[in-house]
Amino acid sequence: xxxxxxxxxxxxxxxxxxxxxxxxxxxxxxxxxxxxxxxxxxxxxxxxxxxxxxxxxxxxxxxxxxxxxxxxxxxxxxxxxxxxxxxxxxxxxxxxxxxxxxxxxxxxxxxxxxxxxxxxxxxxxxxxxxxxxxxxxxxxxxxxxxxxxxxxxxxxxxxxxxxxxxxxxxxxxxxxxxxxxxxxxxxxxxxxxxxxxxxxxxxxxxxxxxxxxxxxxxxxxxxxxxxxxxxxxxxxxxxxxxxxxxxxxxxxxxxxxxxxxxxxxxxxxxxxxxxxxxxxxxxxxxxxxxxxxxxxxxxxxxxxxxxxxxxxxxxxxxxxxxxxxxxxxxxxxxxxxxxxxxxxxxxxxxxxxxxxxxxxxxxxxxxxxxxxxxxxxxxxxxxxxxxxxxxxxxxxxxxxxxxxxxxxxxxxxxxxxxxxxxxxxxxxxxxxxxxxxxxxxxxxxxxxxxxxxxxxxxxxxxxxxxxxxxxxxxxxxxxxxxxxxxxxxxxxxxxxxxxxxxxxxxxxxxxxxxxxxxxxxxxxxxxxxxxxxxxxxxxxxxxxxxxxxxxxxxxxxxxxxxxxxxxxxxxxxxxxxxxxxxxxxxxxxxxxxxxxxxxxxxxxxxxxxxxxxxxxxxxxxxxxxxxxxxxxxxxxxxxxxxxxxxxxxxxxxxxxxxxxxxxxxxxxxxxxxxxxxxxxxxxxxxxxxxxxxxxxxxxxxxxxxxxxxxxxxxxxxxxxxxxxxxxxxxxxxxxxxxxxxxxxxxxxxxxxxxxxxxxxxxxxxxxxxxxxxxxxxxxxxxxxxxxxxxxxxxxxxxxxxxxxxxxxxxxxxxxxxxxxxxxxxxxxxxxxxxxxxxxxxxxxxxxxxxxxxxxxxxxxxxxxxxxxxxxxxxxxxxxxxxxxxxxxxxxx
Amino acid sequence: xxxxxxxxxxxxxxxxxxxxxxxxxxxxxxxxxxxxxxxxxxxxxxxxxxxxxxxxxxxxxxxxxxxxxxxxxxxxxxxxxxxxxxxxxxxxxxxxx
Numbered sequence: 001x002x003x004x005x006x007x008x009x010x011x012x013x014x015x016x017x018x019x020x021x022x023x024x025x026x027x028x029x030x031x032x033x034x035x036x037x038x039x040x041x042x043x044x045x046x047x048x049x050x051x052x053x054x055x056x057x058x059x060x061x062x063x064x065x066x067x068x069x070x071x072x073x074x075x076x077x078x079x080x081x082x083x084x085x086x087x088x089x090x091x092x093x094x095x096x097x098x099x100x101x102x103x104x105x106x107x108x109x110x111x112x113x114x115x116x117x118x119x120x121x122x123x124x125x126x127x128x129x130x131x132x133x134x135x136x137x138x139x140x141x142x143x144x145x146x147x148x149x150x151x152x153x154x155x156x157x158x159x160x161x162x163x164x165x166x167x168x169x170x171x172x173x174x175x176x177x178x179x180x181x182x183x184x185x186x187x188x189x190x191x192x193x194x195x196x197x198x199x200x201x202x203x204x205x206x207x208x209x210x211x212x213x214x215x216x217x218x219x220x221x222x223x224x225x226x227x228x229x230x231x232x233x234x235x236x237x238x239x240x241x242x243x244x245x246x247x248x249x250x251x252x253x254x255x256x257x258x259x260x261x262x263x264x265x266x267x268x269x270x271x272x273x274x275x276x277x278x279x280x281x282x283x284x285x286x287x288x289x290x291x292x293x294x295x296x297x298x299x300x301x302x303x304x305x306x307x308x309x310x311x312x313x314x315x316x317x318x319x320x321x322x323x324x325x326x327x328x329x330x331x332x333x334x335x336x337x338x339x340x341x342x343x344x345x346x347x348x349x350x351x352x353x354x355x356x357x358x359x360x361x362x363x364x365x366x367x368x369x370x371x372x373x374x375x376x377x378x379x380x381x382x383x384x385x386x387x388x389x390x391x392x393x394x395x396x397x398x399x400x401x402x403x404x405x406x407x408x409x410x411x412x413x414x415x416x417x418x419x420x421x422x423x424x425x426x427x428x429x430x431x432x433x434x435x436x437x438x439x440x441x442x443x444x445x446x447x448x449x450x451x452x453x454x455x456x457x458x459x460x461x462x463x464x465x466x467x468x469x470x471x472x473x474x475x476x477x478x479x480x481x482x483x484x485x486x487x488x489x490x491x492x493x494x495x496x497x498x499x500x501x502x503x504x505x506x507x508x509x510x511x512x513x514x515x516x517x518x519x520x521x522x523x524x525x526x527x528x529x530x531x532x533x534x535x536x537x538x539x540x541x542x543x544x545x546x547x548x549x550x551x552x553x554x555x556x557x558x559x560x561x562x563x564x565x566x567x568x569x570x571x572x573x574x575x576x577x578x579x580x581x582x583x584x585x586x587x588x589x590x591x592x593x594x595x596x597x598x599x600x601x602x603x604x605x606x607x608x609x610x611x612x613x614x615x616x617x618x619x620x621x622x623x624x625x626x627x628x629x630x631x632x633x634x635x636x637x638x639x640x641x642x643x644x645x646x647x648x649x650x651x652x653x654x655x656x657x658x659x660x661x662x663x664x665x666x667x668x669x670x671x672x673x674x675x676x677x678x679x680x681x682x683x684x685x686x687x688x689x690x691x692x693x694x695x696x697x698x699x700x701x702x703x704x705x706x707x708x709x710x711x712x713x714x715x716x717x718x719x720x721x722x723x724x725x726x727x728x729x730x731x732x733x734x735x736x737x738x739x740x741x742x743x744x745x746x747x748x749x750x751x752x753x754x755x756x757x758x759x760x761x762x763x764x765x766x767x768x769x770x771x772x773x774x775x776x777x778x779x780x781x782x783x784x785x786x787x788x789x790x791x792x793x794x795x796x797x798x799x800x801x802x803x804x805x806x807x808x809x810x811x812x813x814x815x816x817x818x819x820x821x822x823x824x825x826x827x828x829x830x831x832x833x834x835x836x837x838x839x840x841x842x843x844x845x846x847x848x849x850x851x852x853x854x855x856x857x858x859x860x861x862x863x864x865x866x867x868x869x870x871x872x873x874x875x876x877x878x879x880x881x882x883x884x885x886x887x888x889x890x891x892x
Numbered sequence: 893x894x895x896x897x898x899x900x901x902x903x904x905x906x907x908x909x910x911x912x913x914x915x916x917x918x919x920x921x922x923x924x925x926x927x928x929x930x931x932x933x934x935x936x937x938x939x940x941x942x943x944x945x946x947x948x949x950x951x952x953x954x955x956x957x958x959x960x961x962x963x964x965x966x967x968x969x970x971x972x973x974x975x976x977x978x979x980x981x982x983x984x985x986x987x988x989x
Contacts, residue, residue: 002938009937023955024929027906030954031925034907037949058924066930070937 013071024067032057082416089417093389099783100385101425104472106776107378108429112464113436114364114371119459121360126353127266129204130309134352135316137161137171137306137323138274141345143611147699150348151302152274155295157330158304166322167314172199173289173304174268176279178715179226180555180745183249184236187745189553190250191280192226193267196289200227202309207259210244213288223290224255230263232284250285252557272355273305278594299334300675307352316349323347340608362845363766369842370524370773373517375471377777380514381784382475386418387507388791390483401487411484418476419469426468433464478506507788511824512831518774518781519832519865520839525774526857527840528767531848535760541691542591543630546582546722547752549590550733552744553715564712567740572622574736575720580729584720585625588713589617590752591691592759598701599675601658609677614657616650617693617701618674620711626688628721635664636686639707646710648672649686654702674704682706695759697848719752766846778865782872789821789876800880801888814881821873822866829865833858894928894935895967898959903946905954906932932957940966 013020032053039049054060090097125131138150139157153161158173177192197218206212207227217225228243237243247254267283295301310319324346331344390397397410554564568586575584588597600613623639625631626649634652650658655667664687671681693700708716722729730749737744757764793800800813840852850857897912898904904912909932910925935941940963946956959967 005939006934006937026953027955028926028929030905030952031907031910033952034949035925038911056925058926060926063924063926063929066927067933070930070933 010072020071021064021068024064028057028060028063032060078412079416082413083420085413086417086420090420093392096385096389097421100382100421100472101428103378103381103385103780104422104425104468105428105432106780107375107471108426108464108468109432109436110371110374110773110776111467112429112433112460113440114368115463116433116437116460117360117440118364118368121357121364122353126356127264128352131352133169133310133312134203135308135310135319135349136273136352136355137308138348138350139302139327139345140348141302141343141611143342143344145615145699145701147694147701148276148615150274152277153304153306153347154298154302155291155304156297156299157327158306159291159296160330161306161323161326164322164326166326167311167319168308169311170198170202171306171308172196172202173306174199174273174277174279175289175304176277177287178280178553179250179285179287180252180553181236181248181250182252182555182743182745187743188236189551189745190232190285191283192285192287193279193283194287194289199307200286202307205261205265208262209241210257210259212259213286218288218290220290220292223288224253225258225288226250226255227259227261227286228257229261229265229282229284231282233260251555255287266356268305268355272358273307276598277303277305308349316351320347320349323349338609340610342611363762363769366766366843366846367769367773370521370770373521374773374777374780375467377514377517377780377784379471379475380510380517381780381787382472383478383510384507384784384787386476386479387482387504387510388787390414390479390486391791391795393483394486397483397487405487407484407487410487411480414476414480414483415473418472418480422468422472425472426465429468430461430464433460482506507791508824511785511788512828514781514784515825515828515865515869516831516835518777519829519861520835521770521774521777522861522865523832523836523858524839524843525767525771526861527850527852527854528770528843528846530854530857531846531850532760532763532767534849535697535763538692538696540591540696540756541631541689544752544756546724547629548720548722548729548749549752549755550718550720550749551715552718552737554744556714558741558743559714561712564714565709568622568708568716568718571718571736571740572624574740575718575733578729578732578736580723580732582721582723583624583628584718585622585628586708586716586718587622587625588620588708588711588716590717590719590755591629591693592696592755593717599704601654601704602673602677602679603658604671604673604681606673606677614654615701616654616704618704618706618711620708620713620716621705622708625705625719628719629691630721631691632689634687634689636668636684638686638688639705643707643710646680646682647685647707648674648682649688649705650684651688651690651703653690654704655684655687657702674706696756697760697763720749763846770843778868782868785821785825785869786872786876788824789817789873790879792820793817793876793880796880797883797888800883801885804883805885805889810881813883814877817880818870818873818877821876822869825865825869829862833862894931895940895959895963895970898941898957899964899967903956903958905946905956907954909957935963938966939963 032050035053035056036046036049039052040046042049044052057063126134128134137153139153140150141148144151152175153173155173158171161168162171173194173196175194177194179190179192181188181190195213197213197215200206200212208230210227212227213225217223226248228237233239233243243257243260247256249255269279269282271278273279308319310316327345327347334341334343400410401407554567559567572584572586575581597618598615599618600611600615602613606613621639623641626633626638636649638649639647652664655664658672659667659670667687668684671683673679673681688703688705691700691703693703720729720733733749803813804810836858837852840847844852893913893916894909897909897916901908901912906928907925910928913928914925932941932943936943936957939960941957941959943955943957945953947953
């Protein structure tokens with residue numbers, strides 16, 4: 001209890017400073033006076049009495065100090081004194097302080113940002129109930145090409161798993177759906193998902209208003225109910241409670257809105273859940289899955305993404321085994337019913353977290369490495385700054401040491417200075433990180449936006465502070481050690497002996513080190529950019545410039561099967577008449593978009609199912625498609641307006657896969673079956689050039705085209721090649737559309753070039769970040785090299801003066817300083833290039849047709865660095881050459 | 893010693909306490925009088941004495957210290973401990989243990 005009392009009063013004492021000091025001064029003064037009085041009474045003179053009093057009292061200053069020490073928390077007074085001194089010292093040299101604070105700020109900003117993203121992506125638990133036991137399930141068909149390591153699950157398999165004991169507490173299926181909202185002002189196409197009724201309860205997602213689906217709504221005929229997102233609710237329904245009361249019209253049919261999700265609800269988007277299940281860029285509406293009879297019995301539709309929850313105590317591997325046991329039974333049944341078809345599919349169970357972090361993880365590793373290297377360079381620069389500062393203060397340090405300051409005191413004080421610098425540095429870094437996070441959300445890939453990286457949280461703050469403090473102290477440690485040794489006289493300071501123009505070995509090593517690191521980063525950046533350029537330069541097989549795409553989706557209610565084809569034909573005819581439009585066509589999917597319609601091609605002679613046939617991406621297109629997209633015709637013809645017989649056009653690759661030895665001309669006229677070995681025969685009437693699909697840098701599936709009357713699709717993309725900028729045409733297009741059907745949602749048009757750019761968006765983003773960090777590293781390294789050279793000149797002024805006085809030509813002085821500065825850079829560049837194979841192994845996933853030792857990239861980097869070093873060393877060297885010996889020698 | 897002084901003398905200021913202790917020691921050791929102040933602060937932090945302003949003999953404002961109840965208790969305990977220690981040491985030296 002006493003100890004607590006003591007401690008408490010010490011804390012209070014630490015805070016109430018000045019008044020107490022006056023108090024003790026007063027008290028001691030009184031004491032002295034009384035003592036003096038006493039001595040006077042004993043007969044001493046006033047003067048002697050005072051002296052005797054002081055002697056009897058002892059040291060006044062010591063007494064006051066001892067009293068002060070007792071008053072405060074023991075260490076704090078020392079630290080606060082040091083801190084005040086440090087601030088004063090730093091105020092006297094603003095360039096050093098500013099440079100140090102900015103360097104610390106940069107390092108803290110970069111590392112905090114990377115940490116935050118990494119944390120959100122990899123560590124932060126998903127906003128679901130018990131997220132660690134959530135998994136996704138996919139099927140794996142061994143015979144598929146390696147671009148398809150997994151495919152989604154069939155409905156019938158899903159139902160089978162749901163009714164078996166496979167170690168899963170619950171399971172839910174997801175597929176994409178698009179719904180047109182009408183009757184509420186502007187018609188709009190909403191991206192949505194069909195989900196099992198059990199999905200939301202399984203995830204632990206509850207509706208903010210209303211409810212999620214009931215089990216009985218998960219059946220055909222009862223499923224005209226929807227749940228909407230918070231965003232949609234605010235945007236289209238004005239956040240009104242009445243949305244739950246009246247039905248809304250989706251795809252021409254009334255649906256009841258039964259629930260609104262809370263604003264923070266996280267649902268996969270795009271291709272996150274599975275590359276072959278393409279949800280929209282945002283999901284705003286959900287319907288119950290409600291498998292129809294044909295869904296549930298289809299043998300060939302691998303269409304459904306599956307999310308499950310592991311039962312208590314069951315691991316992912318155990319569930320996978322259980323699922324595979326069931327899959328084996330299914331495979332045996334298939335083998336019995338369809339002899340010759342050896343699917344042998346197995347199931348893959350992966351944690352749900354991977355869905356969100358998959359695309360981000362590799363990129364994160366690369367960027368994290370770049371950030372670490374950047375921080376390393378920043379530390380080296382800080383060390384440079386400190387070396388310079390210590391060298392300038394050598395005189396002061398020596399004097400202090402001779403006046404009795406111990407090495408520890410000096411070290412403690414200098415470390416306090418370093419710490420004082422770290423505070424504003426960390427604050428600036430934190431602020432920059434906030435800006436950076438907001439920039440990432442605005443310009444980065446969609447995954448990052450959904451992960452909410454811009455929110456400040458305690459971990460990130462603590463990290464920023466720790467990084468700033470640690471970095472600042474570490475960087476200063478070496479120079480401070482040297483300072484202590486200088487003060488102790490063990491290292492002779494340069495002031496009186498005269499340091500030369502030569503840079504000290506420490507500095508040269510530091511410069512070489514940071515140049516090596518910078519070279520590594522620039523080298524990696526060059527490789528990555530080179531790869532990006534390679535990807536971009538690939539022949540895409542079509543010409544995207546001046547092509548605009550408009551996505552349309554016809555609601556089934558107003559467009560029964562037989563009205564789809566005439567609608568598009570009509571629309572195209574009308575559009576063709578608009579001035580400024582060169583050609584126009586419609587396709588079920590533009591290149592580099594969805595990859596959902598894949599099927600196997602069988603020879604005419606095939607009788608049995610076999611997986612040994614080529615897999616292709618099929619599209620329904622109107623006749624002018626190839627001309628509009630400028631896809632070259634290799635042999636044969638394009639489709640006519642009317643095709644009485646079943647015909648197809650194949651891409652060159654597909655033709656080669658089917659008949660490797662035959663020239664294109666011979667292939668025309670042959671017949672194939674698509675998808676079903678017992679399906680219709682279709683004649684090949686044309687062979688066209690290959691088109692890149694999926695993503696620019698991935699091997700794409702060969703394409704097969706069918707006339708759109710023979711492969712009709714409600715949702716098609718109209719592609720329009722314009723004679724000039726498309727913006728002028730948009731209103732005309734809208735007018736034609738509205739003329740045909742006022743209730744069709746007017747989707748905004750997207751230039752084809754945007755779609756192409758988006759297909760490399762992740763690669764582009766990573767390349768951008770790596771390059772930005774490398775550029776920052778280069779800037780920092782420049783500062784470091786310049787600082788070292790400049791310092792050498794200012795500290796070696798006397799030597800230069802002596803040299804010139806003794807007859808050295810300015811040119812030789814210039815050369816001396818210049819090469820002194822450039823030499824460690826050369827060493828560093830050599831080291832960096834030697835280490836580049838190691839560095840480039842971290843960006844292996846980004847390299848495209850570029851080897852890790854690509855001579856062009858590395859050569860360019862070396863050249864750039866040496867040139868920059870030359871420029872940076874030029875100024876100090878010139879300054880040295882201009883030194884007037886008279887002034888230099890007189891300088892103290 | 894400070895506590896004992898205050899107990900017997902009543903409220904005193906720093907000079908008075910220091911003087912008394914010096915007299916009591918009768919020259920067997922001399923302590924710089926200034927060292928009393930940190931000691932007074934320590935005692936005050938522990939709550940064994942309190943202080944307030946008053947007028948000193950030469951009409952200057954001075955801080956007067958008084959022993960508190962806890963202080964008296966502390967004094968009693970410490971005195972007892974001291975007495976016992978002395979007795980034990982005495983017995984040891986006389987070889988009666």
